[in-house]
Amino acid sequence: xxxxxENMEFETKSGYAVMLGRPxxxxxxxxxxxxxxxxxxxxxxxxxxxxxxLTVYTDDRGQVIFLDTPGVQKAKNKLGEFMxxxxxxxxxxxxxxxxxxEPSANIGPNDQKIAERLKGLSGKRKxxxxxxxxxxxxxxxxxxxxxxxxxxxxxxxxxxxSALKDQNTKALMDKIFELLPYGPxxxxxxxxxxxxxxxxxxxxxxxxxxxxxxxxxxHGIAVEIxxxxxxxxxxxxxxxANVICERESHKGMIIGKGGSMLKKIGSAARTExxxxxxxxxxxxxxxxxxxxxxxxxxILKGLGYKK
Ligand SMILES: Nc1nc2c(ncn2[C@@H]2O[C@H](COP(=O)(O)OP(=O)(O)OP(=O)(O)O)[C@@H](O)[C@H]2O)c(=O)[nH]1
Ligand SMILES: [Mg+2]
Numbered sequence: 104x105x106x107x108x109e110n111m112e113f114e115t116k117s118g119y120a121v122m123l124g125r126p127x128x129x130x131x132x133x134x135x136x137x138x139x140x141x142x143x144x145x146x147x148x149x150x151x152x153x154x155x156x157l158t159v160y161t162d163d164r165g166q167v168i169f170l171d172t173p174g175v176q177k178a179k180n181k182l183g184e185f186m187x188x189x190x191x192x193x194x195x196x197x198x199x200x201x202x203x204x205e206p207s208a209n210i211g212p213n214d215q216k217i218a219e220r221l222k223g224l225s226g227k228r229k230x231x232x233x234x235x236x237x238x239x240x241x242x243x244x245x246x247x248x249x250x251x252x253x254x255x256x257x258x259x260x261x262x263x264x265s266a267l268k269d270q271n272t273k274a275l276m277d278k279i280f281e282l283l284p285y286g287p288x289x290x291x292x293x294x295x296x297x298x299x300x301x302x303x304x305x306x307x308x309x310x311x312x313x314x315x316x317x318x319x320x321x322h323g324i325a326v327e328i329x330x331x332x333x334x335x336x337x338x339x340x341x342x343x344a345n346v347i348c349e350r351e352s353h354k355g356m357i358i359g360k361g362g363s364m365l366k367k368i369g370s371a372a373r374t375e376x377x378x379x380x381x382x383x384x385x386x387x388x389x390x391x392x393x394x395x396x397x398x399x400x401x402i403l404k405g406l407g408y409k410k
Pocket of ligand 2: 130143145171173
């Protein structure tokens with residue numbers, strides 16, 4: 104937590120707001136919309152986020168430090184254990200927990216488990232129950248969802264939004280500031296993230312692979328930047344990266360007919376990295392097979408998935 108007790112000597116409010124919830128509920132999409140910039144990658148495939156992503160939002164009221172986390176799910180391998188551990192530890196830092204759920208009149212067992220856990224948190228950590236994807240259902244179902252969550256008694260703070268359509272996100276930001284403690288600005292006013300450019304570039308490549316490839320491959324994919332250098336004579340950046348997968352058959356699918364799939368992934372990623380760096384990017388991708396890498400400590404460590 105940013106501050107142990109409310110500190111009234113500050114005129115600003117500040118602290119950590121942790122995005123929590125099952126995979127695919129829209130945590131990363133919502134965080135990006137709240138800060139007004141795309142930093143965390145998103146996709147319709149569960150387990151997109153694998154590590155904690157820190158972003159910063161500042162206005163006259165103070166500073167919210169958002170911490171995005173991997174979706175809460177049972178671990179199936181060492182990578183999954185790492186992800187679960189990231190979420191657990193990040194929750195420990197929260198001033199405000201934003202517990203995201205999808206609209207549904209019945210609360211599923213996984214959301215119930217998260218809810219029980221949040222009830223056990225110290226009272227200093229505030230919880231906002233965020234019903235996301237409001238654009239996908241009618242208002243009757245939203246009412247039923249709110250009622251079901253009121254009966255769960257996790258929190259009195261319930262906000263309905265659509266992250267994708269940016270609906271009611273301003274009201275959510277108001278609620279976050281209402282619940283944050285008073286405190287100083289921890290980051291410069293113009294800081295949006297401190298994630299290294301190298302990691303963001305790797306994530307952008309992984310996002311394009313997640314979005315373009317068929318369902319069976321993405322979970323087993325990782326991206327490792329092997330070179331990232333700006334040429335001294337102007338803004339041209341040379342990036343080389345390995346797309347790591349688990350099977351020879353997957354390698355074939357990632358490369359595609361005559362290299363067409365890898366080209367698509369590379370070109371989509373290049374455009375986005377160029378927008379972010381405002382540099383011309385020369386991106387070269389290679390595909391490597393590393394069998395069972397999600398259970399290999401040395402490879403996980405090399406990819407930054409270490410405790
Ligand atoms: N219709 C609709 N789709 C949404 C909304 N918010 C997110 N999505 C979609 O839901 C999918 C999952 O979004 P993410 O932001 O990656 O979800 P996440 O909770 O971060 O998922 P993990 O990182 O896997 O835990 C994406 O396809 C988003 O476009 C929303 O408000 N409305
Ligand atoms: Mg995510």
